[in-house]
Amino acid sequence: MSAVAESTGAVRRPARSRPGVRAVYRWELFKLRYQKRTYLGLGAAAVVPIIFVVAIHFRHHRDAGGGDFAFASYLTKSGLVVPLVILLFGAVWMFPLITALVAGDIFASEDHNGTLKTVLTRSLERWQIFAGKALAAATYAVVAIFINGTVAVIAGCIESGFNSVQTLSGSIVSAPKGLELVYLSLLVYLIPIATVVCIGLLLSTVTRNSAAAVVGTLMISLLFQLIGILPGLGATVPYLLSTQFNAWQGLLRQPIDWSPIVRAVWVCALYGIPALGTAFLVFLRRDVAGG
């Protein structure tokens, strides 16, 4: 059979083609399609806006008064406000949890199943496996955010219409411009989300335990929230990860305020790059002794 070497000679045939990061990335995305946690996260991302809009619907009929948060008074006037309000509240735990479901699991589950040793004895370098997995975790997070935003736009517009939006500066922008701002806000929201991915990957690599990594990532996100509300620590607030989840609001000002967005980029990099770098080094050098 040709599947078996034809000679016992030690001269090996040169590899004709070598797989790369793309192969890992493609298969990681394929594997995510078969995992319940993927659908749990994406399902939550899709269902939450619908529940939110249903709640608005019933509250609108009972009490026309708005809440005390940004855009509250506009919730019933334009459906485009719905995704923005969800971004506002989702930062506390929903989006970090959805992100952590995959980022925290992607290495730890391989440890748990013992499959890490299987893939590490093929023709891929460890860095390639790490990169493919990290990209897959990030892709999942991007998909979750955009599913959430899109469902929120659709559900919001069904309930409140595709109408113009009032910015945080008080000016009114047209519905198409408002839609553009919504999607730009989602893009900016991905900056802190990417940091959560990095933290999830770090905990997944270090703890080798899926539950610990997912819960740990969420706890770190909540810890930032807690620090943000503690008296006496006000000076740290601009530099907390939790604060960067509000950077998108700079887009909703006239003129656009880029400073929170720029700050989000470097603050998130300060948290994310060391986390990702540590995860990378740990994965590269670790002994795969289990499974």
Add this chain to the structure above:
Amino acid sequence: MTNPADAPTSPGPAPVEVRGLVKRYGELTAVAGVDLTVEAGDVYGYLGPNGAGKTTCLRMMLGLIRPTEGTVRLFGRDPLESVHALDGVAGFVEAPTFYPYLNGRRNLELLASFDGDDARGRIDEALETVELADRAKDRVGGYSHGMRQRLGIAAALLRDPQLLLLDEPATGLDPAGMRDMRLLIRRLADQGMTVLLSSHLLAEVEELCNRVAIVRTGKIVYEGAIAELKRSAGATYRLSTTDDERAMAVCRAQPGVGDVRVVHGRISFTADDGTVAELSQALIEAGALIQMLAPQTVTLEDLFFSLTEGDGVVDEKAPAVATR
């Protein structure tokens, strides 16, 4: 089966060359200075009791864990430097593991795409070889242990290996599964593959392997051909006479007779053929008439236990066995 020892030797580096391999976990030394060489065409048994460090050693050979000291070379390359060292090498440590939510074929497709080359084109052939073609579309989560072991072999075959590293491939299989696994390994070896087989199933190793390393608490206590090991241990005889007490005295006094003792009510001793003839004469002259005198086949199991049991010192019952 073609005797693997008769296979042509390679002018290139040995498939496996391990020198001074040590792995410590804190205070625990799992592998304590292992040296071994697997030549092209060998079916090499890596024998040892549970906890002797076999799997740790195999993991180091595959680059999964870093040695504390020492080197591993696969066809002359260091698996820690680059995964290219695993070109032409395949196998598994402990039980082969797969993604349980994917079917057997999908798992192989995934691994083939991680292998590159034309590994994907070998999937059908590999499945046929391990007789899993009809179950390839079933989720691996529903596979029996034996099926997973066979899928592990199929996954290894995708790499078109020249060297197969297998960690206890028959462990946990039922008798039929063990037989099938032995036949499969023998078939692969017949086709020219070099095999390093870690096991504590001595019959399996004795049947399949031409050379062995016997490891005890992380150290190799014998490395070489099984035939040489048996030869070096000398022939053991069992003796029963009309007067065993007198026969014992005669045996002990006879030059060339060693290790005289009573085993299961019969006298046991080691000696070569010529000495046994002289001993027979001496027994008759002493009035201890022979009722039974029979050579006892030394099995690998006997030798294994003599090398791996006791107080940490190689048993002197096998004095001719090379020790490290």
